Amino acid sequence: MGSYVIALGANRLNVKGKASQQTVIARVSQNAELPKGLRHNHFFVPRPGSQELPEGFCGYGLFDAPANTPDDIHNLVSLPESLRYLEEGDVIRLIPVAGEIRVLYRRNSPHNSFLLTERCNSFCLMCSQPPRNIDDSHIFDDIRRAIPLVSPETEEIGFTGGEPTLLGERFLSLVQLAKNYLPRTALHVLSNGRNFCDRKLARAVGGLKHPNIMFGIPLYSDISEMHDFVVQADGAFDETIRGILNLKACGVRTEIRVVIHKQTYQRLSALARFISRNLTFVDHVALMGLEMTGFTKANLEALWIDPWDYRQQLEEAAHILDRYRIRTSIYNHQLCLLPESVQKFAVKSISDWKNEYMAECEGCQKKHNCGGFFSSARLKYSSHINPIVQ
Numbered sequence: 001m002g003s004y005v006i007a008l009g010a011n012r013l014n015v016k017g018k019a020s021q022q023t024v025i026a027r028v029s030q031n032a033e034l035p036k037g038l039r040h041n042h043f044f045v046p047r048p049g050s051q052e053l054p055e056g057f058c059g060y061g062l063f064d065a066p067a068n069t070p071d072d073i074h075n076l077v078s079l080p081e082s083l084r085y086l087e088e089g090d091v092i093r094l095i096p097v098a099g100e101i102r103v104l105y106r107r108n109s110p111h112n113s114f115l116l117t118e119r120c121n122s123f124c125l126m127c128s129q130p131p132r133n134i135d136d137s138h139i140f141d142d143i144r145r146a147i148p149l150v151s152p153e154t155e156e157i158g159f160t161g162g163e164p165t166l167l168g169e170r171f172l173s174l175v176q177l178a179k180n181y182l183p184r185t186a187l188h189v190l191s192n193g194r195n196f197c198d199r200k201l202a203r204a205v206g207g208l209k210h211p212n213i214m215f216g217i218p219l220y221s222d223i224s225e226m227h228d229f230v231v232q233a234d235g236a237f238d239e240t241i242r243g244i245l246n247l248k249a250c251g252v253r254t255e256i257r258v259v260i261h262k263q264t265y266q267r268l269s270a271l272a273r274f275i276s277r278n279l280t281f282v283d284h285v286a287l288m289g290l291e292m293t294g295f296t297k298a299n300l301e302a303l304w305i306d307p308w309d310y311r312q313q314l315e316e317a318a319h320i321l322d323r324y325r326i327r328t329s330i331y332n333h334q335l336c337l338l339p340e341s342v343q344k345f346a347v348k349s350i351s352d353w354k355n356e357y358m359a360e361c362e363g364c365q366k367k368h369n370c371g372g373f374f375s376s377a378r379l380k381y382s383s384h385i386n387p388i389v390q
Contacts, residue, residue: 119132218240219241265314331347
């Protein structure tokens, strides 16, 4: 098995020097000559072979234990080897009193998303981020401090949840903040779309006039009862459809995301026809494979179906959408499981920090074009994985 999984954090770290009581949000710097006036929000990580600790940084990360710790050094953290990839321009969150560090943004990665909240008004059977009804307002504060530190050259960032729109005005303020600091960066928001049945919220988002924002909204069936069952919320189908209509009426780009599993695959073609006839104005449709994490593990028997067994429905759905000139992609599927006619729709969509390839993939001549597997796929994956040899 070839693993590409990247650690995004570490706990129980040894913190030396003067430990701050407050959470540190900082941009990583390897520049010992950074002007002193800029060091207050930079976390210094020396280049390999150096242990120089210039004063004035808000924190310091070392992979090798220092010979001694100067008295005026704050938040000196012994970093694990799993974070050796940290480099100039990355953004981290450090909680010194807990010895906890989290990588919020990696400058050289195309897969950067900010979790805005763990709260949600749906309870999807296969939710990869199971919701929690807690006060997590500190997350908003962290992201508000992190966005100005993100490189303005970043092509895209994501906002995820939970349900981001539950933040209300705070959600709108984060979209505005992203627009102000990252005007050339696309913003992709994962939302269930239900709160946009309130036209006022859709107008508020449209009124921000973000130059490149898209909402990815799940729709699991053309039948309301089936969609509501998957998301475990009565009336969700109606709210979602009205939300999509309101967003588009307010000039906001919208994507439909369909996770395919045992509860949704049989009507996949019917859903494609429903979208083509009623929502043909959407900007993108993503037909997505199942991620083996979160609630999926608890509901595996009700959800799991080998992608090989629904390849006919997937092929038909993709061609229906394509015939209506709706931009269509297939996410989270391996090329060897897809009919040749739809391989052109396949996208390497799995975030690099949780991407793997199985032992069966060795020798595959299309591996460099294949999206591979979620790291959680070790729990269960198709029995039809075979290397493609041309």
